[in-house]
Amino acid sequence: MNILIGTVLLFALAALTWHKLATPSSRRAALSGAANLAAFTLPRLFTAMIGAALLAELMPADQIRALFGAGAGLTALLLATLLGPVTPGGAFVSFALAAAALKLGATPAAALTYVTSWSLFSLTKLLAYELPFMGGRTMALRLAISLPIPLIVGAVASLF
Amino acid sequence: MSSAPHTSTDSPPPRRKIIDGGFIVLLAVTLLAAALVTAKYGAAHALATALGALGFIAVLLPKVGAGLFVAAAIPLLLPREKVSALIGQESGWRGLLLASAAGALLPGGPGMTFPLAAALFAAGADIGATLAFVTGWSLLSLNRTLIWELSFLDWHLVALRIALCLPAPLAVGLAARALTLRRRRAGP
Numbered sequence: 214m215n216i217l218i219g220t221v222l223l224f225a226l227a228a229l230t231w232h233k234l235a236t237p238s239s240r241r242a243a244l245s246g247a248a249n250l251a252a253f254t255l256p257r258l259f260t261a262m263i264g265a266a267l268l269a270e271l272m273p274a275d276q277i278r279a280l281f282g283a284g285a286g287l288t289a290l291l292l293a294t295l296l297g298p299v300t301p302g303g304a305f306v307s308f309a310l311a312a313a314a315l316k317l318g319a320t321p322a323a324a325l326t327y328v329t330s331w332s333l334f335s336l337t338k339l340l341a342y343e344l345p346f347m348g349g350r351t352m353a354l355r356l357a358i359s360l361p362i363p364l365i366v367g368a369v370a371s372l373f
Numbered sequence: 374m375s376s377a378p379h380t381s382t383d384s385p386p387p388r389r390k391i392i393d394g395g396f397i398v399l400l401a402v403t404l405l406a407a408a409l410v411t412a413k414y415g416a417a418h419a420l421a422t423a424l425g426a427l428g429f430i431a432v433l434l435p436k437v438g439a440g441l442f443v444a445a446a447i448p449l450l451l452p453r454e455k456v457s458a459l460i461g462q463e464s465g466w467r468g469l470l471l472a473s474a475a476g477a478l479l480p481g482g483p484g485m486t487f488p489l490a491a492a493l494f495a496a497g498a499d500i501g502a503t504l505a506f507v508t509g510w511s512l513l514s515l516n517r518t519l520i521w522e523l524s525f526l527d528w529h530l531v532a533l534r535i536a537l538c539l540p541a542p543l544a545v546g547l548a549a550r551a552l553t554l555r556r557r558r559a560g561p
Contacts, residue, residue, distance in 0.1 A: 215523045215524065215527070215528055216432060216433065216436065216523070216524050218523070218528075219436055219519045219520065219523045219524065220435055220436040220439070222519055223436050223439040223440050223443070223519050223520065224435070224439050226439065226443050226519075227439040227440075227442050227443050230442065230443050230446045230447075230450070231442075231446075233446075233450055234446060234449065234450065239449050242449055243442065243445050243446035243449055244442070244445075246445030246446070246448075246449075247438075247441045247442040247444075247445035247446075249445075250441045250444060250445050251438070251441050252391060253391060254437075254441065255437075256391060256396065257395075257396055257399060258430065258437065259427070259430060260396070260399050260400055260403050261399055261403070262426045262427075262429065262430050263403055263407075263422075263423045263426045263427070264399065264402050264403030264406050265426070266422050266423065266425060266426035266429075267403065267406035267407055267409075267410050267419065267422055267423065267426075268402075268406045270406075270410050270413075270414070270418075270419075270422050271406060271409055271410060271413070301395075301398050301399055301402050302395070302398070302399040302402065303399075304517050304521045304522070305521050305524075305525075308521050308522055308524070308525035308526060309525055311525065311526065312525040312526055315526075321530055321533075324526075324530070325530065325533070325534050325537075328522075328526075328534065329512065329534065329538065332511045332512050333508070333511050333512065337395055338483045341394075341395060341483070342483040342484060342486075342487040343483070343487055343507075345487075346487035346488055346490065346491045347487060347490060347491060347494075347507075351494075351500070351503070351504075354500070354504070354549055354552065354553075355504050355507060355508070355545065355549070358504070358545050358548045358549060358552070359508065359541075359545055362512075362538075362541055362545075365537075366534065366537045366538060369537055370533060370534075370537065373533060
């Protein structure tokens with residue numbers, strides 16, 4: 214159901230984009246850009262999706278429950294924050310692992326902390342893109358300010 | 374990585390290398406996971422898991438295709454120079470809000486977002502707006518939520534995360550302004 218809603222919304226967005234592009238030449242440019250992007254993204258997508266599914270199989274259910282289940286408290290949120298940056302390979306991996314951990318008994322608060330920490334501090338993004346483009350000082354400033362965000366998100370989410 | 378090539382209106386996008394360090398790491402992790410699952414549950418189970426993932430991708434592909442098209446078209450519709458000039462001219466709350474919204478709404482991976490953030494800075498945006506843009510993209514990227522997040526997580530969980538993260542880009546921008554101001558006042 215979620216996937217269907219997302220698909221419909223994105224197709225509407227794509228149709229609007231197509232309409233806005235207006236000229237045949239810009240539409241061609243967008244299509245060839247999309248093809249280049251697909252050539253880059255799809256191999257990663259296939260590899261990462263299969264990897265995420267296999268990693269989910271390896272998750273030890275009892276340990277997930279012990280570390281991230283109800284009653285794990287602040288330790289769970291700190292651990293979830295630490296796991297965010299070291300997750301390899303793109304958004305789908307972090308979401309897939311969060312979904313698998315939820316199925317095995319992790320709390321929603323721990324899952325949201327992990328996803329938020331990945332979004333802000335993924336090492337792949339930091340080292341490959343942020344450091345070269347933004348420089349060390351700007352990156353350090355952003356990291357220092359953003360550090361509490363995953364914990365705050367998790368703490369507030371655990372109230373719900 | 375769902376990263377878009379860094380594009381601009383006056384130069385053709387450089388061809389990204391399909392196979393790079395990040396992809397090799399991803400491949401190594403996947404192969405290691407496959408080996409471990411095979412050792413633990415047998416090859417049949419590993420294969421069934423991989424095939425299940427492929428089936429899931431097949432369901433997602435239409436959405437991914439539409440998302441890729443929108444991401445590729447945005448630089449044509451909204452040239453980087455235009456976006457960065459607009460945000461660079463605005464200061465105060467307006468600049469922060471505009472930068473946060475641009476970060477959330479502009480599709481594209483880190484290969485598109487960080488060059489744009491650097492361009493914003495060069496176009497005269499202050500550190501607060503620049504970090505609000507990066508944080509808005511990190512936490513609230515609409516494209517990522519529509520393609521990936523909603524494929525894996527329940528919508529009410531996604532809604533809760535977004536509601537909680539909504540003020541974050543503004544807070545980060547304000548904090549960055551406060552910190553750099555203090556440093557400027559303190560230091561000669």
